[in-house]
Amino acid sequence: MTAIQEPTSPVAAYDQPYDYTRVELIEPDWRRFPGWHDVTEAQWRDAQWQRVHCIRNAKQLRALMGDQLEERFYEDMLADQREMATMSMLLPPQMINTMAPNAGTDPAKVTEAWYADPIRRYMLPVRSDRDTEWPSHPHSERDSLHEAEMWVVEGLTHRYPTKVLAEMISTCPQYCGHCTRMDLVGNSTEQIEKHKLSLKPVDRQDAMIEYLKKTPGVRDVVVSGGDVANVPWPQLESFLMRLMDIDTVRDIRLATKALAALPQHWIQPKVVEGLERVAGTAQRRGINLAIHTHVNHAQSVTPLVAEAARTALDVGVRDVRNQGVLMKGVNATPADLLDLCFALQGEANILPYYFYMCDMIPNAEHWRVSVHEAQELQHAIMGYLPGYATPRIVCDVPYVGKRWVHQLHEYDRELGISYWTKNYRTGIEHEDPEALQRRYPYYDPISTLPEAGQRWWRDQPPMA
Template identity: 30%
Template sequence: MTTFSDSRASDRSPAAASPQSGDPAVAAADPQRLTTPRALVEAGLAPPAALAGLEAVAQRYAIGLTPALRRLIDPTDPGDPIARQFVPDPRELRRDPAELDDPIGDDARSPIEGLVHRYPDRVLIKLVAVCAVYCRFCFRRERIGPGAGRLSAAAFAAALDYVRARPQIWEVILTGGDPLTLSPRRVAQATAAIAAIGHVRTIRWHTRLPVAAPERITPALARALAASDRTVVVAIHANHPRELTAEARAACRRLTARGLLLVSQTVLLKGVNDDVEVLDALMRAFVEARIKPYYLHHGDLAPGAAHWRTSIAEGQALMRGLRARLSGLALPTYVLDIPGGHGKVPIEDRSLRPDGQGGYWVADPAGVERPYRDRLA
């Protein structure tokens, strides 16, 4: 049996585990990480008068801000896009009636502990339930945080057995939390165990670490991710071009040097990147860092996240703007994760519409419709 973890995942929610106590493993790796409202106030990232409101948020949702991202925040800017992602806001305790504890339906597609099987050819395994940084808009925020633990050895072994028994599974996705908060030894164990399953050809890791704590993307961790006869993909979450610092780009180079394929994940967020100039700069920065722009996610119906969400129409307009400015290499796919576990779908507006005479009007990158005759139709 594959040994992965010595501890079992806790049943406690982040609130019950007291987020202010910090994540022991993550804190040990980065003692300068800010994890409490008082620490944020003392760092000048929130006014003292806001402390009581932030404490109320911290009783429910975890806080974590690494030095790498702390250095990017301009405390004189009340709308700073980095602070907006990580500094708590009392509005997080206001819940829209449409919001869900499990907005993308993980539970509905979870046949065994720690594994989600939403699409026929791939599964997702949640290795850990902690992160180096806690995004305020996280769609798993009700289940993530200090005390939430990690997947036990027995549960991980059961997940591997589940994959072995289903030859249609071509890809295994490792997520959490942030699975790269694990030690290189544990990452290597997971990589080797999954790569040993013959029909699994692709292993994908989802992480914030290259931008949140780039110093932790060491050569040892990059080696632990690599598998000689499998394609290993690292999906890197970043939402603003300022996150792709020189240190973050160097961390990405350490990954690509091991032959890893890098793709991006970005969440469309009001006040952070709901601007075509910002998204343009972000997508170009991804490509320059050897990261293929992959998904631009429409904001999920996570509890207390209404003040970050845009309308779908706004997102579609932004994509039209990007399409007029960027090559296909730099364009992400704008997607909606359908509530209830029904999967992701592209939600860009259609470029084709029938002309009523057997042909089409096709919108060019500038939005001008051009005629097109489909001769084979």
């Protein structure tokens, strides 16, 4: 005879490290800003209105905010633009509207909310955000991934064996403070004189197409910039159609942060109709066409963003995927990452794909996390999302490429130096017999190191 044993004591209930609760998307009310008090929904949905009313300087921000921001914030912002900024200021209304959406109107509370806001932290840096001792890593570089060094024609980076990056344009509808292409993209700042593309767009695109025609080993083209939302649609559509005429091109990815920062662009009838023509051609020819966007926090995912993503899927784009950037003060906690992934995947049909560690550009140390912190975050987000929607956190190692954060070969935690290997040659290493045997270094932010490691870096002579 079998008996069911009654528990002798109650089972303790422990909380999960992360509790999922569905959060439906909302579009914050833009009329809370004095400068947009009378803006209609029709105006808000208009891409041209959004572009015209971008915030580019302190004067325009003051006109928008009225007396809702205290003077100390403007002083902090202007100090950063004088001393630290690697990107000029360009904020579409859509992005500003997602900053501190519940702050109210009291100037003291709004100012504190803006200082703390994750989207403000990377889109509108202020001087007090920056690392006071190590604003830049000694090994930081303007073109930290050496993309221009790997140009096979101007703007076409051949870094991976079967993939290329086509930089169509050097502007965006919005400028992120942490932009990895800060050497080329956007206007010059007081700190940085930007490099410029020299060829006319038509000549640059012709050269790209000719290279791809004679290089059948390339099957995957990332069409980027800048942001493809700034390429006039007829020009972009023509380039995509020419790409699809090349039999060996099987994957095309359109890179656009504007899907989140200016979704109005991607729901314009002329763009939707053109995208449908491109997607139809891709489907008939068996080519995988995807859009890759760049969302870093759940606050950015609004009904308009979901509408833009679903419109692209409706007209035949295979996938809309997100490639975010892992940043302190923005999303570098398990809860922030999971909240964002559930908003993307569950509410907007955008697939969480990658989170890149922030690249080693100048004045970016306050955003960067160490490799071991990234490894811990990757561990913490496993098991909550569907497998196909669980993003990889990757380190984009100079002269190597993206690597899952657990793929390092060796790691000196005290000095914050990790070493990585690779299984292919970049476009500049075909004559290098040591490329596949070499260990390639990557550097943690010095502020994350133990005191002994920080002391070692302080004792090093300045980099030449």
